[in-house]
Amino acid sequence: MRTITTTEELAAYCDEAAKHDYVTVDTEFLRERTYYSKLCLIQLAMPGTDDSGAVLVDPLVGDMSLEPLYTLFRDTSVVKVFHAARQDLEIFFVDAEVFPEPLFDTQVAAMVCGFGEQVGYETLVRKIAREQLDKTSRFTDWSRRPLSDAQKKYALADVTHLRQIYEYLAAELAKSGRQKWVAEELEILTAPETYTNTPEDAWQRVKTRTHSGRFLALVRALAAFRERIAQERNIPRNRIYKDDALVELASLKPKTLEELSRARLLLRDARKGEIAEGILAAVAEGIDCPQSDLPEPDRRREKMQVNPALADLLRVLLKAKVESAGVAAKLIATASDLDAISAGERNVQALKGWRREVFGSDALDLCAGRIALTAEGSQVVVVRH
Template identity: 70%
Template structure:
């Protein structure tokens, strides 16, 4: 197994990769102790069976620059192949502001080709490459050196089998004419906005049932502080305060450190120093937010959906029938919320756009308008004009 430890070695491999139509890529990283992922290993492979066709790149070696890899990512003559690429791409975007083009994600392609919702790499290796993966090194500490032979073998398997999977799925897409379906999906992964977390929007991830705008205003400011603090110091947001503690503080609204000390859920480290002061300042800011700047509670300021439950059920049957017919994952086309929105008369859902409209959206609208009907015929559901 070849492990690249110098910039010159990496540059040589990347130059050689430009003579191939594609390169497969994977990473190993840690995120338990940091806000941003710590890149620990990069795996690369080009078509072929020679030892030098698949390599490991050790980014933890002093003096090694990943710039040759980023130059390869910018080379649009070579397809960059990943499986479930989002976290990998986030690492590269945060590190260098680069996203690989053109991109191919085998998880997305497999969903389009009938392998089910968010199919795992191990499943594709078994079904397409006809091989088995040794997963014993999956949860090891990739930052420790030296790497064991088992770790190296495991890591290389994530790019060597990926070659067979890519070639199979690319051929399937060529035969079915569905390549543009995958391209539409990958547009999200290639949008830099996908990887930007703005502290002012962090509150939207909180799960709360309250209808109090003032409560949400305080929670918003607490979440803004937590996200900014964690980003600036590259520590997990839960090391600042956990969600349950944040929501408790939004409810109790302590105004000084003595009040803060009464919190049941706040970490001891957060009851003093910079974090404590940041929390108190955030609570003050939330309490002082003008009424018109408070977050809108669920169901306020938005018309509550009046879902026709019978129509929603029919849409679910139609979606299942169309996806079985087209051999495409249901989750890729529409969520349960999308179907409820359609059944409530909403028309600004993604299922009505692009390739989804061809597969499902157009018929869904016709069903809503009473122009289509469904009938059971044996084990199948048939769609017919009314």
């Protein structure tokens, strides 16, 4: 089990990998104690049937630069293969603002190929590679050194079996002509905005029971301050204050440290120093927010006039399409999508791109009364008028 610990070794490996059609990639990281993921290990494998082309890259040893890897990521002649790539991509984007190109995500491809919704790597290893994974090292601390042989073996398995999975899924997509479907999904994964957490937008993740613009202005200011501090200090946002404490602060509207001390849910460290002062400033900002700048909640779903009968028919249509196309249902449309379509919404993901081809066009025809659904035995059949 070869481990790369120097920039020179990494560059030599990446130069060799660049001669192949693809390379499989995975990472091990920690995020429990930080805002940004802490990269602990990178696994790479070139095509082949043995482990000779598979390596571990240890970024925690010495002062190794990952630039040779990023050069490989930019090489468009080599496909970079991941499974469930989102968190891996975030690490590389935050570190170097680079995305692997071209990218292949076996989880997305597996959903398109009918393996179910958000299928796990272990399942694909069992069904495609006909192997069993040893999961005992899954939740170990990957930042501790030295790594055990069991950890190294587990980590390498994440890229060695991935080769067979990729080759199988790529062949299936080529046979079905669905490469474009996967490519559309991967455009979202490689969009910078997917990984950009803007402090001013953080309030939209906080659940509240009121739609008062003034209250939401307080939530917005408190959430933005928390997000900025979390990013600057690289600590989880909940280590500053949790959502329930944020909502409590928006209700209390403390103007002094004494008033702040009355908050029941606030952590001890947030009652003093920079965080306490920042909370008071955020509260003042929310109180003083001009009427014209008050945030407005997204009330489209409240105003939506869902047609329950039509929504149920759309669910039946979706089930029929899923069975016919062999694609995971949630990849095509969510329950919220179906409700929105039944209410007359048309700016819905299920009506765009490849989804329109598979489901969206018939969904619109069903809404317009141009098709009907009937049963033939156990099958749902579309009848066109």
